[in-house]
Amino acid sequence: MITFEGRFSGRAAIVTGGASGLGRDVAARIIAEGGQVSLWDVNAEALEAARQETGAAHSRAIDVSDHAAVAHAAAETVAALGRIDVLVCSAGITGATAAVQDYPIDSWLRVFDINVNGLFYCCRALVPHMVEAGYGRIVNVASVAGKEGNPNASAYSASKAAVIGFTKSLGKELADKGVVANTLTPATFDSPILEQLPASQVDYMRSKIPMGRLGNVEESAAMVCFMASEECSFTTAATFDTSGGRTTF
Template sequence: MNMTRRALVTGGISGIGAATAARLRSDGIEVITADISADADVQVDVSDPESVAALRERVGAVNILVNSAGIVGPSTALVDTDLAAWRRTFAVNADGTFLMCRAFAPAMCDDGWGRIVNLASIAAKDGNPCQSSYSASKAAVIALTKSLGKELATTGVLVNAVAPAAVASPMNSDTDPAILERSRSLTPMARIGRPEEIAELICWLTSPAVSFSTGAVYDASGGRASY
């Protein structure tokens, strides 16, 4: 395919985001990492509409968008979950995905080609106990992906999601070890995933090789996913 591909990866300096950025660059794709950290190519708070608008103004159009920025949120029983912490988890995971898609999808549609990959989670399907805000916010990402995929189905812009099981990444550094062990124990492969394994699937979904799939959810769960 003779076209210049330009990618924007949120949460791009660590974990799955960093692995995805590196993998895309290995294919000769121009990659811009966006993160709340100053170590990224550009800084952004995906939960803040003004910050996302400023990012769009600075970066311009891209034809690949990977929404990898996310937080785990509180690891507490639902009845003990603080409302502010619940809302913060949704603000980053669900609102952030919405705001980024809203900002960058129009130019892709104008160009007639684009790939958007949103990071969901196996928790969105299974519902992790003591992670209600994370599970629910990632379920929102799945529904958003399905809806937007249908909206843009005839534009040349494909929108898909990846739903990993637990991955060894900085995002999980503060996750309750018992929750991580539960995820590992439920995984038939009996291990935690690696960021580079998830990045391979993401990069395939951003490629021209994928042409007849949109609004879909791809599992990367070591066999854990049952539907």
């Protein structure tokens, strides 16, 4: 991992889904580059392990689909770190793999509760702190599925399209307030979330990538950390691809 010494010096970040995968790698990199991080994740055991391994300053076991819990955790984290400059919303689930006519209602609702509603609750709770400070970076993790749609993944694809649209709206709202909001749209990369999918679905997604391979988490973490840094100062309401050539718009 190539790091940029001091890039996040004096900055404090919240990373949801921070116990594993992309969230954990982003958190580790922000810490390595001088920032403080609060890890949020629903898996308390994995969260504690990630906190120790990354050296995170704070952690909170939380289900982001609970809006009251998010509001409480936001206030607690601001008090613990003294400020919040960066919010990375990486928490997400894939849901069932099934055709629309067979798609389980409970899985559809849970996907939207985590991937869309939970992300909205986090942004809603933290934006006021950033606006008051006159500085902020918000990175919402979507997917190329939100642009192109994957068969037998209607809930996931639709939820990630919602994340893209939501972030475009948010970025425009905040454009004159010193706060930028952008979306990452990665193609499939090797991470624990793939354990939620059958091998046939992973093979399908790999087949759509012109580079012929899955991404790796470090590639997407590097992009997120640029988006979360002071360097990303004139781009907002935008999407950044890490897709191996799958998406070109």
